[in-house]
Amino acid sequence: MKLTADEQAMLDGKEGKAKQKAMDLLVRYGEALGAERLVDTKNVCGTVGASTPFLREYGQKRGGMDAVFSEFNLDSAEVVEIPKVAVFSSHLQHGIDPEHAQRQGIPVEVVKLHRRGEAYAAGLGINLLNTCAPYTVGNVTTRGEHCAWMESSAVIYINSVLGARTNAEGRESAGSAMLTGKIPYWGYHIEQNRFGTHHIELDIDVESTADWGLLGYYIGEAVQDRVPVVTGIRNLPNLPRLKHFGAAAASSGGIEMYHMVGITPEAPSLEAAFGLKPGKRRPQETIRYGKAERRKAYEAANVTATSRNVDFIMLGCPHYTIEQIWEVCKLLEGRKLNPNTEMWIFTPRQTAHLAAQNGYTKIIAEAGAHLMSDTCSAMGRLIPKGARVAAADSVKQAHYLPAIMGIECWFGTTEDCVNAAVSGCWNGGLE
Amino acid sequence: MRKIVLRGRKVVGGCAEGEALVTTDRISGWGGIDPRTGTVIETRHQLKGVSFAGKVLVFPGAKGSSGWSSQFHIARLAGMAPVAMVFNEMTTKIALGAVVAHAPSVTDFDRDPLQVIATGDWVKVDGDNGVVEVTKKE
Numbered sequence: 001m002k003l004t005a006d007e008q009a010m011l012d013g014k015e016g017k018a019k020q021k022a023m024d025l026l027v028r029y030g031e032a033l034g035a036e037r038l039v040d041t042k043n044v045c046g047t048v049g050a051s052t053p054f055l056r057e058y059g060q061k062r063g064g065m066d067a068v069f070s071e072f073n074l075d076s077a078e079v080v081e082i083p084k085v086a087v088f089s090s091h092l093q094h095g096i097d098p099e100h101a102q103r104q105g106i107p108v109e110v111v112k113l114h115r116r117g118e119a120y121a122a123g124l125g126i127n128l129l130n131t132c133a134p135y136t137v138g139n140v141t142t143r144g145e146h147c148a149w150m151e152s153s154a155v156i157y158i159n160s161v162l163g164a165r166t167n168a169e170g171r172e173s174a175g176s177a178m179l180t181g182k183i184p185y186w187g188y189h190i191e192q193n194r195f196g197t198h199h200i201e202l203d204i205d206v207e208s209t210a211d212w213g214l215l216g217y218y219i220g221e222a223v224q225d226r227v228p229v230v231t232g233i234r235n236l237p238n239l240p241r242l243k244h245f246g247a248a249a250a251s252s253g254g255i256e257m258y259h260m261v262g263i264t265p266e267a268p269s270l271e272a273a274f275g276l277k278p279g280k281r282r283p284q285e286t287i288r289y290g291k292a293e294r295r296k297a298y299e300a301a302n303v304t305a306t307s308r309n310v311d312f313i314m315l316g317c318p319h320y321t322i323e324q325i326w327e328v329c330k331l332l333e334g335r336k337l338n339p340n341t342e343m344w345i346f347t348p349r350q351t352a353h354l355a356a357q358n359g360y361t362k363i364i365a366e367a368g369a370h371l372m373s374d375t376c377s378a379m380g381r382l383i384p385k386g387a388r389v390a391a392a393d394s395v396k397q398a399h400y401l402p403a404i405m406g407i408e409c410w411f412g413t414t415e416d417c418v419n420a421a422v423s424g425c426w427n428g429g430l431e
Numbered sequence: 432m433r434k435i436v437l438r439g440r441k442v443v444g445g446c447a448e449g450e451a452l453v454t455t456d457r458i459s460g461w462g463g464i465d466p467r468t469g470t471v472i473e474t475r476h477q478l479k480g481v482s483f484a485g486k487v488l489v490f491p492g493a494k495g496s497s498g499w500s501s502q503f504h505i506a507r508l509a510g511m512a513p514v515a516m517v518f519n520e521m522t523t524k525i526a527l528g529a530v531v532a533h534a535p536s537v538t539d540f541d542r543d544p545l546q547v548i549a550t551g552d553w554v555k556v557d558g559d560n561g562v563v564e565v566t567k568k569e
Contacts, residue, residue, distance in 0.1 A: 025530070032442045032526035032536070054467065054505050072504060075531045150497040167523040170500030172531050187523060224457065225494065225522055254457070254494040254522060304474055378462060400462040400496075403472045 001030045002037045010180055018083055021076040022176035028075075029173055030184035039185035043141060043164075044089045045134055045149040046174025048073055048121050051095040051114040051380075059113075065120040073175025084125045087181040090139050091121055092151050093132045093319070095380040097372045104372075104382045126178065130374040131348035133243065133319045135162065138350070143265055146189055148177035152256070153247035153318045153396065159257045161242050163265040165189045168256050188257055194266060195275030196229035196259050198222070199282065203290035207235050209244050209324075210413040213395040215289060216245035218297040220253030222287055229259045229273040236263065240324050247318050248395040252300070298430050301395045301411035304402035305426070309340075310410065312387035313369075313421040314377045314401065316346030317394035324414070325355050325371070329363045331418040337368035338424035342384040343417075349373040369421065378404050391426055393417045435547055437517075437563040442536035443529045447515040448555040451548050451565075452486040454478045457520075460528060461498025469511030487554040488513035489544050492520030499524035504531040515556035517544045517563055537561050 003011065011027065013020040026038060050059045050068045059068045063079060070076045094114065096104060101111045122128055129137055132151050135158055141147055143163030149155050150169050158164040167187040169177065177183045187193055200222075206215050219228050228249075237245065237260075249255040259267035267273035274282040315328060325347060337343055345364065347355065352373045355361050364371050377383055378400040383390065391410040392398050398411035410420070412428030420426045456477045458464065463473045469484030484506075493499050506512040516529050516536040529536040535558030544563065548554060553566040 028443075028530050029527050032530050033521060033523065034440070054509070058508070071508075072501060075504070152495065152497050155497065168497040169523060170497055170527040170531075172500055172504065173523070173527050184523075225492070225520065251495060254492075254524070300475075399474075403474050404462055 001027055001035060007038055007182060016083060017080040018074070019179050021070065021074040021080055022179040023182070025075045025172055025176045026180065026182055026184065030186070033184055033186045035184035035186040037185050038182040039146050039189055040181055041146045041148045041177055041183050042087045042181060043139070043145060043147045044087060044174055044177045045092055045139070045151065045154065046089070046169065046178060047092045047150065047171055048126065048175060049091070049094050049114070049117045051110060051117060056110070056113060065117060069175060072171055075172050082124060083179065085178040087178065089126045089178040090129045090134050091126050092134070093376065093379050094130055094374050096382070097374040100370060100372045103370060104380065105385060129348065131319045132376070133348060136239070136319070136321050136351065137348045146183070148174055148183040150174050152250035153243065155256050156246035156250050156258065157243060159188055160246065160259065160264050192275065194257055195227065196273045197226040198228045198284050199286045200228050200230045201286050201288050202230065202232035203288055204294065205234050208413050209240050210393055212237055212241040213244040213248040214294055214297040214301065216248030217252045217301055217395045218289060218293050220249040220251060220255050221300070223253060223255065225254035225256070227257050227259070228255065229261065229267065229270065231261045231270060233260055233263065240321050243318050244394060251396045251399045295430060301398050305389070305408045305410040307389045307408060308426045310389050310391045310420045310424060310426045311341050312384050312390040313341060313343040313417050314390055314392045314397055315343070315414065315417060317376055317378070317392065317397035320345060320347040320351070322351050322354050325351070325360050327414060328418065329360045331415055332367040332369065333363050335367055335422050337421050340424045341421050342387070343369035343421040344377065345369060345371050346376045347371065347373055377401055381405060383407065391417050391420045432569065433567040435565040435567070437540050437542055437544055437547060437565065439537040439540040439561045439563065441558050441561045442526065442538050443534060444558040445535040446555070446557050446559070447487070447535045448553065449485055449487045449514045451489050451550055451552045451554045452478070452481065452483050453489040453545065453548055453550045455491060455545055457491050457494040459495030460493065460500065460502035460524065461496040463495055464502055464506070466502045466505035466511060467509050469506050482511070483513045484511040486513050487515045487517060487556060489517045489548045489554070491545065492518050493522050493524035493528060497524065500527040500531050503528040507532045515554070517548070517554070517556060519543065519545070537563055
């Protein structure tokens with residue numbers, strides 16, 4: 001890989017041990033990719049926390065948070081002193097919500113350790129957004145901005161909807177980018193790699209947020225890690241719909257970039273989305289999405305569920321926007337949850353503040369549900385004690401939660417989920 | 432003993448050998464494996480319940496969450512990582528995952544390793560030279 005003078009200086013250790021380790025990781029990673037060089041980035045989203053059991057133990061044994069950062073963010077067994085971050089850096093979701101630790105079954109010592117970890121990250125200058133959806137709480141990227149973000153659902157959103165340029169980074173590359181402001185120039189940083197590879201034509205209306213999730217789940221399975229171009233969209237999707245679409249597409253497959261012709265910024269036309277010169281035809285066959293495909297995605301999303309006695313409702317994957325909380329409150333207001341069910345709703349910390357201000361938290365609490373932040377069930381392995389059958393309005397959560405927790409999970413609309421929370425019984429289904 | 436040699440490109444240097452574990456399904460890291468046992472946990476996966484610890488993992492590539500690398504990183508520290516990786520599709524997830532797993536890895540082959548290698552074959556991976564030597568299990 002070709003390095004600039006400042007990159008070489010960091011690799012040679014002229015900027016200190018931590019930056020040397022960071023640059024060493026970036027060079028090994030860049031060479032593994034086959035990248036020719038690095039690119040400057042001023043916007044990094046990653047995780048540095050140590051609240052999961054394995055990392056917790058590692059930190060305790062090896063002498064604290066610098067040891068955790070060295071190993072898990074720089075791939076350095078040698079413990080180096082970590083300096084403040086060099087560029088604007090944001091923290092993604094954690095493994096716990098310290099404000100709801102007791103309900104989540106988190107011991108007091110772990111909360112203390114978590115708070116120390118947060119203070120450590122803040123001390124490095126990392127902004128504690130604590131969400132999988134930073135683009136909903138102030139980290140809104142510019143078109144063309146080179147970023148180094150983790151979190152597959154956020155990566156697909158900023159690439160596709162906002163026109164930012166990032167690959168799905170990992171904990172180690174994001175940590176190294178925070179210290180150096182560099183990331184391999186590869187994949188979606190390069191314009192030619194952003195063009196469409198597959199054409200998806202919709203034959204049916206895709207309306208609800210759950211519907212958009214199903215569409216994403218189907219396309220992810222169909223095109224895996226390529227770049228789909230969607231046409232035939234009759235109902236303009238809003239932020240929550242695109243958030244659920246992308247999260248699902250990045251779960252069944254590895255999609256990091258898509259186009260919706262006439263909607264997303266790099267797809268003013270079908271030709272532009274495929275990067276074609278005028279008069280040239282795109283080569284790929286068209287994948288059609290109709291009732292049968294929607295049914296197939298629905299059945300795949302519900303593959304783990306058999307018992308209709310639901311005891312846990314999980315909402316907020318990716319973290320709910322304030323609009324989604326408002327929608328849930330409309331469905332919940334004046335109703336009470338079944339005594340045998342729990343409902344946890346996850347949102348970014350800032351959005352939770354707004355929800356409290358608007359009275360939504362009170363409506364949710366009066367119904368017997370809980371508004372939580374910073375984490376989610378799949379991320380933190382957090383479910384109510386004894387829960388066996390869950391329900392979610394997120395295909396992503398329905399995809400991961402059963403595998404991670406060994407429970408069943410239904411997938412349906414937000415309304416299906418709220419009704420199940422009230423009745424204790426799953427009555428969702430495709431009409 | 433029939434031997435087959437595949438040539439590709441270095442991803443991570445070093446040499447390692449072991450028994451092959453082959454899947455034509457892509458692998459999810461976070462939410463797809465349990466790094467403390469090296470076991471695949473994804474619901475509809477060919478290898479569900481099977482551990483890749485100590486094996487040469489032969490697969491199409493990575494999918495899913497960007498927690499891919501950190502899961503394979505933890506698997507290495509837990510002594511449950513594959514000893515080497517052989518795969519077809521390059522992504523940031525798999526590149527970083529192979530790097531932090533410290534697993535000699537090769538990609539971009541002259542022949543499709545998924546067609547040539549079967550579970551149980553003995554596989555030697557020379558990451559530095561991009562050479563993979565397969566001894567077929569008779």
